[in-house]
Amino acid sequence: MWIERLRFPFYVIVHPFKGFWELKYDKKGNWIVAMAIVLLVSLASMFQYQYSGFIVNTHSPYSFNSLVQLRNVILPFFLWCVANWSLTTLMDGEGKFGEIVISSAYAMLPIFMLFVPATIYSRFITQEETAFYYYLNGFAVIWFLYLMFVSTMTVHQYTVLKTLVTIGLSVVCMGFIVFLGMLFFSLIxxxxxxxxxxxxxxxxR
Incomplete structure (x- = not known):
C-alpha cells in the first residue's frame, strides 16, 4: 500500500493529466507523502544554497540560515494553496483545499529530483561546463511550472485560458495576502x- 503511495508522485510527473485526474477522482493522493515532498524540496534548496560549487555559488557560507531557507519554500507553497483555493471557490473551481495542497506538492517533485544531482555536479565542473548546471536547474523549474499548470487545470476542471488567468490571479492574491499580513503585524x-x-x-507616576 505504502509502496504504491510513494510511487504515485513519480507516475504523476510523467503522466500529469492522467495522474492528477486519478489524484482527484480516485483519491490516490496522500497528505503525508505530499508534506514529505515539500520538506525534501526545502532540504534540496538548502543543500544547493550551501553546497553548490564555488564557480556557480554566489552566496556567502556565513549567511546561511536554515529557517530562512525553509521559509523561502514552505511559505510560498502554502500561500499559493490558500490563494488558489480562495480564488477558485469564487470561480467555480471543483478542487478542494486538500486536493490543491497534494497536487501542488506532487508538482514540486522535479525540483528535488534535479536540484540535488545538479548541486553535486556543480562541485566537479569547470567554468565552461556551468551551462549544464543551469540547464538542469532551469529544466526543473520549467517541469514544475508545467505540472502546476496541469494540476490547476485538472483539479479545477478549467479550460486552458481560465487556468492561465487563475494562476496569474493566484500570484497577485499571494502578494495581497503578504501585504495584509505585513500590515497586520505592523498594526500589532x-x-x-x-x-x-x-x-x-x-x-x-
Missing amino acids: QQMYSVYFTIYRELQF
Missing part, C-alpha cells in the same frame, strides 16, 4: 508600542 507592533508607552508612563 504599533499597538504594542502605544500600550507599552502608556504602561511606562503610569509606572513612572
Whole structure:
C-alpha cells in the first residue's frame, strides 16, 4: 500500500493529466507523502544554497540560515494553496483545499529530483561546463511550472485560458495576502508600542 503511495508522485510527473485526474477522482493522493515532498524540496534548496560549487555559488557560507531557507519554500507553497483555493471557490473551481495542497506538492517533485544531482555536479565542473548546471536547474523549474499548470487545470476542471488567468490571479492574491499580513503585524507592533508607552508612563507616576 505504502509502496504504491510513494510511487504515485513519480507516475504523476510523467503522466500529469492522467495522474492528477486519478489524484482527484480516485483519491490516490496522500497528505503525508505530499508534506514529505515539500520538506525534501526545502532540504534540496538548502543543500544547493550551501553546497553548490564555488564557480556557480554566489552566496556567502556565513549567511546561511536554515529557517530562512525553509521559509523561502514552505511559505510560498502554502500561500499559493490558500490563494488558489480562495480564488477558485469564487470561480467555480471543483478542487478542494486538500486536493490543491497534494497536487501542488506532487508538482514540486522535479525540483528535488534535479536540484540535488545538479548541486553535486556543480562541485566537479569547470567554468565552461556551468551551462549544464543551469540547464538542469532551469529544466526543473520549467517541469514544475508545467505540472502546476496541469494540476490547476485538472483539479479545477478549467479550460486552458481560465487556468492561465487563475494562476496569474493566484500570484497577485499571494502578494495581497503578504501585504495584509505585513500590515497586520505592523498594526500589532504599533499597538504594542502605544500600550507599552502608556504602561511606562503610569509606572513612572
